[in-house]
Amino acid sequence: MALDHLAVPAAGAGVAQATTDRLKPVRIWLYAVAALIVLMVVVGGATRLTESGLSITEWKPVTGTLPPLSEQAWQAEFDKYRQIPQYQQINRGMSLAEFKYIFWWEWGHRLLGRLIGFVFLLPFLFFLWRGLVDRALGWKLGGLFVLGGMQGAVGWWMVASGLVNRVDVSQYRLATHLTLACIILAATMAVAVSLKPVRAARPAPDWLRGYARLLFAVVLIQIFLGGLVAGLDAGLTYTTWPLMDGHLVPPVENLLVQQPVWRNFFENVLTVQFNHRLVAYVLLALALGHYLSARRVGGAPRRRALLILALVVAQAFLGIMTLIHQVPIDIALAHQFGATLVLIAATVHLVRLRQGA
Structure with missing residues (x-):
């Protein structure tokens, strides 16, 4: 996903904007939307870690906004949950009070998604009415809104997979759900940053922009791999570092035990966790190499590259702590939050390089 072409004017185009910042309200609004998306990712992580995601067994985009308002309604929701495999095989005997705990997590997650939709749509229509959004920007913002709607559908598609023949x-x-959320976050930040006036545009070297694009792509790949680790509970299986099941690199026959071979990269717990570790090392090396390269350019690119490196190091540390402490919810959520910070920093850096800032 080439964010430097998503919403960013060519280097030097921002100079004309330097004397005015009429789009500042639009930019602040998009930053607020991005902050809500980060919160959504963290709450989604908490929903997963508390095993709450299957507590609401129906998708009701409108009527589902209200929670159960009576004991009879609560019992009806509980009865629906008791029909799915997760209750029958794992949570049999759960009390209504225990059900309410997981229900509130999932309901809050869905409510936050609806809130983001309103926080996006209403100001968008207002800015259109006031003439602050031209045709080009309008298409980009409209695209973000469509992606948000798709994310809601993907979320239900994810939940539906656990209602029949599975306990998760x-x-x-x-x-896919996590990665799409992060793509929306990155795209929102890219549009917002591109609206910021550039006072002294200086085109960045092509090689540095290419390095930044590579870094951004690997961050997204790592987030996708983290989603696979979470989906398989792979972080609870091999909880030592740097060795994994007694090996720095597990034996190939264990990594590729399933047939066809490609399934190991998505379904073999050992392979999925090893890939997440391996790409973390690659990302750390890329962040370091990118910083050393940006030092040759100096200025703001060097400072942003240093920030990315620091965030990647911190994220690696949180990943190791999450693993060796067997996924405690506080550290695990900090790790998920850290992933959004790395992504935001990589996105801002890429866009600003395109602007020449």
């Missing part, structure tokens, strides 16, 4: 959701669908 498909790791394929969970990873």
Whole structure:
């Protein structure tokens, strides 16, 4: 996903904007939307870690806004949950009070998604009415709104995978849901940053922009792999570091035990966790190499590259702590939050390089 072409004016185009910042309200609004998306990702992580995601067994985009308002309504929701495999095989005997705990997590997650939709749509229509959004920007913002709607549908597609013949959701669908959320976050930030006036545009070297694009792509790949790890509960299986089941690199026959071979990369717990570790090392090396390269350019690119490197190091540390402490919810959520910070920093850096800032 080439964010430097998504919403960014060519280097030098921002100079004309330097004397005015009429789009500042639009930019602040998009930053607020991005902050809500980050919160949504973290709450989604909490919903998964508390195993709450299957507590609401129906998708009601409108009527589902209200929670049960009577004991009879609560019992009806509980009875629906008791029909699915997760209750029958794992949570049999759960009390209504225990059900309410997981229900509130999932309901809050869905409510936050609806809130983001309103926070996006209403100001968007207002800015259109006031003439602050031209045709080109309008198409980009409209595209973001469509992606948000798709994310809601993908979320239900994910939940539906755990209602029949499974006690949890498909790791394929969970990873897709998480990655799409992060793509929307990155795209929102790219549009917002591109609206910021540039006072002294200086085109960045092509090689540095290419390096930044590579870094951004690997961050997204790592987030997808993290979704697979979460979906398989792979972080609870091999909880030592740097060795994994007694090996720095597990034996190939264990990594590729399933047939056809490609399934190991998505369904073999050992392979999925090893790939997540391996790409973390690659990302750390790329962040370091990118910073050393940006030092040759100096200025703001060097400072942003240093920030990315620091965030990647912190994220790696949180990943190791999450693993060796067997996924405690506080550290695990900090790790998920850290992933959004790395993504935001990589996105801002890529866009600003395109602007020449």
